[in-house]
Amino acid sequence: MADTYTPPVYGSGVKATVQRIGGHLAGMIMPNIGAFIAWGLITALFIPTGWLPNPAMEAMVGPIVKILLPVLIAYTGGRMVHGQRGAVVGAVAVMGVVVGSDVPMLLGAMIVGPLAAYILKYVDKFTEQRTRAGFEMLVDNFTAGIVGGAMAVAGVWGIGPIVRTITTGAGNAVGWLVNNDLLPIASVLIEPAKVLFLNNAINHGVLGPLGIAEAAQTGKSILFMLESNPGPGLGLLLAFLLFGPRSLRPSTPAAMIIHFFGGIHEIYFPYVLMKPRLILAVIAGGAAGVFTFLITGAGLVSTPSPGSIFAYVAVTPRGGWLGMLAGIVIATAVTFVVAAVLLGFGRGEKEPPAEAGPEPAESAPVTPAPQPERSALTSENGEAAEESPARPVVKEA
Numbered sequence: 001m002a003d004t005y006t007p008p009v010y011g012s013g014v015k016a017t018v019q020r021i022g023g024h025l026a027g028m029i030m031p032n033i034g035a036f037i038a039w040g041l042i043t044a045l046f047i048p049t050g051w052l053p054n055p056a057m058e059a060m061v062g063p064i065v066k067i068l069l070p071v072l073i074a075y076t077g078g079r080m081v082h083g084q085r086g087a088v089v090g091a092v093a094v095m096g097v098v099v100g101s102d103v104p105m106l107l108g109a110m111i112v113g114p115l116a117a118y119i120l121k122y123v124d125k126f127t128e129q130r131t132r133a134g135f136e137m138l139v140d141n142f143t144a145g146i147v148g149g150a151m152a153v154a155g156v157w158g159i160g161p162i163v164r165t166i167t168t169g170a171g172n173a174v175g176w177l178v179n180n181d182l183l184p185i186a187s188v189l190i191e192p193a194k195v196l197f198l199n200n201a202i203n204h205g206v207l208g209p210l211g212i213a214e215a216a217q218t219g220k221s222i223l224f225m226l227e228s229n230p231g232p233g234l235g236l237l238l239a240f241l242l243f244g245p246r247s248l249r250p251s252t253p254a255a256m257i258i259h260f261f262g263g264i265h266e267i268y269f270p271y272v273l274m275k276p277r278l279i280l281a282v283i284a285g286g287a288a289g290v291f292t293f294l295i296t297g298a299g300l301v302s303t304p305s306p307g308s309i310f311a312y313v314a315v316t317p318r319g320g321w322l323g324m325l326a327g328i329v330i331a332t333a334v335t336f337v338v339a340a341v342l343l344g345f346g347r348g349e350k351e352p353p354a355e356a357g358p359e360p361a362e363s364a365p366v367t368p369a370p371q372p373e374r375s376a377l378t379s380e381n382g383e384a385a386e387e388s389p390a391r392p393v394v395k396e397a
Contacts, residue, residue, distance in 0.1 A: 263306025
């Protein structure tokens with residue numbers, strides 16, 4: 001399924017390995033992009049800071065991102081590895097990761113779904129030649145249930161804590177950069193962490209509390225702008241619209257609207273996972289935006305939630321719109337240029353082959369093929385005549 005969204009990768013080097021991993025990650029995310037869009041629309045509309053705040057509708061936001069999206073990703077990843085049986089086992093196994101954490105476990109779903117299906121694949125190979133006739137369904141159902149249940153338990157005790165440790169480590173690293181006044185370099189950690197769906201943990205778990213403390217003293221804080229800047233995502237989607245794979249270009253306009261105006265940054269993460277080298281583009285754009293915020297003295301009074309341009313305008317202090325807009329525009333431009341270069345300006349994206357039709361007749365005269373000489377055994381119409389047996393010559397007396 002990954003080959004549907006990425007070209008086939010050949011070779012065995014480091015670059016090829018990274019491309020294969022990115023292709024598999026994209027293969028788990030891209031088939032479910034409709035679910036991400038649906039969640040983004042619901043979030044942008046019905047959360048308290050959205051366009052149509054509605055507590056009853058807002059109740060869907062948490063379960064979708066914490067349960068439905070991880071289950072869909074794990075289901076798709078398991079299907080890629082071992083068909084329908086792998087999909088079912090992956091969906092069961094991811095529940096252990098989901099209930100064992102308070103943050104969206106999309107990264108955990110990308111790990112446990114294919115892993116559970118991979119284990120079931122080898123279990124099936126082991127039992128296939130050892131199952132008596134008539135017991136195939138019983139054995140298949142029990143092996144799938146045992147593997148799924150065991151992986152769910154492992155998700156609670158093993159995979160979930162590992163992912164939480166990664167999240168905590170990323171947040172601590174960002175906090176260290178902030179405390180040492182190395183804010184532009186923070187994009188080296190923030191942007192890859194965002195692509196792995198750790199954006200909420202970094203923004204609300206680290207940058208938000210630090211920004212609130214700073215805003216209480218100075219009236220504004222640049223820390224609110226480090227992760228929530230919509231510029232890098234907009235620049236990346238613009239590059240995909242013009243130079244990305246032709247099969248994905250029609251999906252980018254809706255993604256840009258949801259990202260920039262709705263503030264749902266998760267919508268562009270799968271595009272980076274599909275081509276991992278594009279992480280350099282969002283890092284460059286994020287660093288350029290942070291540097292612009294620094295030199296212009298920009299800052300926000302609170303966390304823009306969601307991270308849309310409207311939320312940015314709403315929480316920008318009086319007189320600070322110029323620096324805020326400059327940082328977003330520069331981040332967008334830098335990301336777009338770097339991503340366009342990394343995509344080769346679309347040179348590798350060829351037009352789909354046209355359907356083969358009848359070739360037009362050529363105007364040049366056609367030289368007739370030389371005809372074979374007629375022989376005694378060839379009739380006048382060119383067909384071979386049947387050879388009759390030789391008759392003896394009788395002379396008249």
